[in-house]
Amino acid sequence: xxxxxxxxxxxxxxxxxxxxxxxxxxxxxxxxxxxxxxxxxxxxxxxxxxxxxxxxxxxxxxxxxxxxxxxxxxxxxxxxxxxxxxxxxxxxxxxxxxxxxxxxxxxxxxxxxxxxxxxxxxxxxxxxxxxxxxxxxxxxxxxxxxxxxxxxxxxxxxxxxxxxxxxxxxxxxxxxxxxxxxxxxxxxxxxxxxxxxxxxxxxxxxxxxxxxxxxxxxxxx
Amino acid sequence: xxxxxxxxxxxxxxxxxxxxxxxxxxxxxxxxxxxxxxxxxxxxxxxxxxxxxxxxxxxxxxxxxxxxxxxxxxxxxxxxxxxxxxxxxxxxxxxxxxxxxxxxxxxxxxxxxxxxxxxxxxxxxxxxxxxxxxxxxxxxxxxxxxxxxxxxxxxxxxxxxxxxxxxxxxxxxxxxxxxxxxxxxxxxxxxxxxxxxxxxxxxxxxxxxxxxxxxxxxxxxxxxxxxxxxxxxxxxxxxxxxxxx
Numbered sequence: 001x002x003x004x005x006x007x008x009x010x011x012x013x014x015x016x017x018x019x020x021x022x023x024x025x026x027x028x029x030x031x032x033x034x035x036x037x038x039x040x041x042x043x044x045x046x047x048x049x050x051x052x053x054x055x056x057x058x059x060x061x062x063x064x065x066x067x068x069x070x071x072x073x074x075x076x077x078x079x080x081x082x083x084x085x086x087x088x089x090x091x092x093x094x095x096x097x098x099x100x101x102x103x104x105x106x107x108x109x110x111x112x113x114x115x116x117x118x119x120x121x122x123x124x125x126x127x128x129x130x131x132x133x134x135x136x137x138x139x140x141x142x143x144x145x146x147x148x149x150x151x152x153x154x155x156x157x158x159x160x161x162x163x164x165x166x167x168x169x170x171x172x173x174x175x176x177x178x179x180x181x182x183x184x185x186x187x188x189x190x191x192x193x194x195x196x197x198x199x200x201x202x203x204x205x206x207x208x209x210x211x212x213x214x215x216x217x218x219x220x221x
Numbered sequence: 222x223x224x225x226x227x228x229x230x231x232x233x234x235x236x237x238x239x240x241x242x243x244x245x246x247x248x249x250x251x252x253x254x255x256x257x258x259x260x261x262x263x264x265x266x267x268x269x270x271x272x273x274x275x276x277x278x279x280x281x282x283x284x285x286x287x288x289x290x291x292x293x294x295x296x297x298x299x300x301x302x303x304x305x306x307x308x309x310x311x312x313x314x315x316x317x318x319x320x321x322x323x324x325x326x327x328x329x330x331x332x333x334x335x336x337x338x339x340x341x342x343x344x345x346x347x348x349x350x351x352x353x354x355x356x357x358x359x360x361x362x363x364x365x366x367x368x369x370x371x372x373x374x375x376x377x378x379x380x381x382x383x384x385x386x387x388x389x390x391x392x393x394x395x396x397x398x399x400x401x402x403x404x405x406x407x408x409x410x411x412x413x414x415x416x417x418x419x420x421x422x423x424x425x426x427x428x429x430x431x432x433x434x435x436x437x438x439x440x441x442x443x444x445x446x447x448x449x450x451x452x453x454x455x456x457x458x459x460x461x462x463x464x465x466x
Contacts, residue, residue: 001416069441070441070444
């Protein structure tokens with residue numbers, strides 16, 4: 001698989017190592033704009049090809065190699081450049097185009113421009129803090145990129161939430177497991193075993209969960 | 222004013238009223254349809270609403286003619302003939318619209334998906350009112366009329382990305398031994414461009430010719446043209462001439 005990563009910063013580091021892990025025999029090309037970074041990339045990723053290019057020549061490279069590039073990851077330090085390269089890649093029908101955000105507030109702009117795969121590296125901060133501090137009602141643990149589904153956690157604070165969560169699981173026949181409040185151990189038992197104080201992890205389609213999450217957050221019925 | 226003149230005025234008024242009512246209802250219905258069908262795409266909803274509006278206006282005109290007591294039988298006959306002629310002459314257009322309705326409601330694929338319809342495979346670029354535009358594996362743009370999707374099974378391969386492609390390599394000259402070794406050597410050269418390790422499915426020797434079936438996994442289907450020429454070149458470098466199907 002031929003992967004092209006634009007940018008040689010810390011975002012690109014994770015992209016390169018992951019792509020290498022996915023396809024160890026694949027071809028990885030990193031495009032960077034500064035000579036010093038290219039030299040450093042050659043040492044950091046001996047299995048990858050580090051290419052020096054000017055900012056304005058990247059689009060030409062994408063167009064030239066459009067029939068050979070399988071995955072393009074736009075991971076420069078500038079969201080404006082990431083958007084520009086991602087848009088150009090989609091226009092050139094690159095099968096998988098991924099943009100990695102520097103500023104999470106820019107996510108709607110990418111979505112509006114039909115960039116299907118946008119990685120917001122900061123997204124987990126909210127769910128992690130909630131999980132660590134253990135003070136939440138509903139928490140989005142993970143949302144999948146290829147399908148509209150996710151893993152959601154509900155803290156059973158009172159009888160009302162217990163009733164709602166049980167209803168949601170039974171109505172949609174959802175897979176779930178419980179983390180017990182007493183010993184922080186996982187229990188995968190029946191809906192009837194969920195108790196107040198437990199945290200219930202549910203995996204389901206986001207269309208099933210959206211209104212439910214809203215009701216839980218607002219405390220409605 | 223004679224009773225005949227009086228009745229004529231009433232009939233004219235009623236005829237105008239029926240046309241006005243048809244125009245009014247058509248406009249209202251257009252708004253309702255656009256609002257309710259916009260989830261299938263605004264352009265599609267607007268087009269469908271426009272068709273319904275014109276249908277209502279034509280209906281209003283026919284009713285108006287009937288009220289005016291023109292020869293109804295003749296008028297109806299003429300209307301039916303006109304409608305039949307329109308339907309026959311535009312049957313492909315209507316059929317394509319029907320195809321679009323099917324594609325919008327059933328959603329067998331979306332833009333960006335890789336599909337196979339009939340003998341054509343490619344990535345969907347756009348879904349339009351009359352056709353669907355694909356980019357084939359060889360990179361050519363293919364326009365498929367929407368009616369084609371009503372008559373042929375559709376295979377949506379997007380969920381199985383990367384796509385598996387089967388290639389048949391035919392050795393032009395008899396190869397005595399080591400076929401597998403040569404093939405693996407050549408495949409190793411192109412491996413960095415593939416998603417997974419390629420597999421030899423079958424080695425067949427017929428009438429002195431050796432045929433080898435390979436299974437390759439590609440993310441970018443347009444790479445196949447490049448891949449075929451690269452394989453041919455690599456075999457040629459090793460003194461082996463092949464054909465690829």
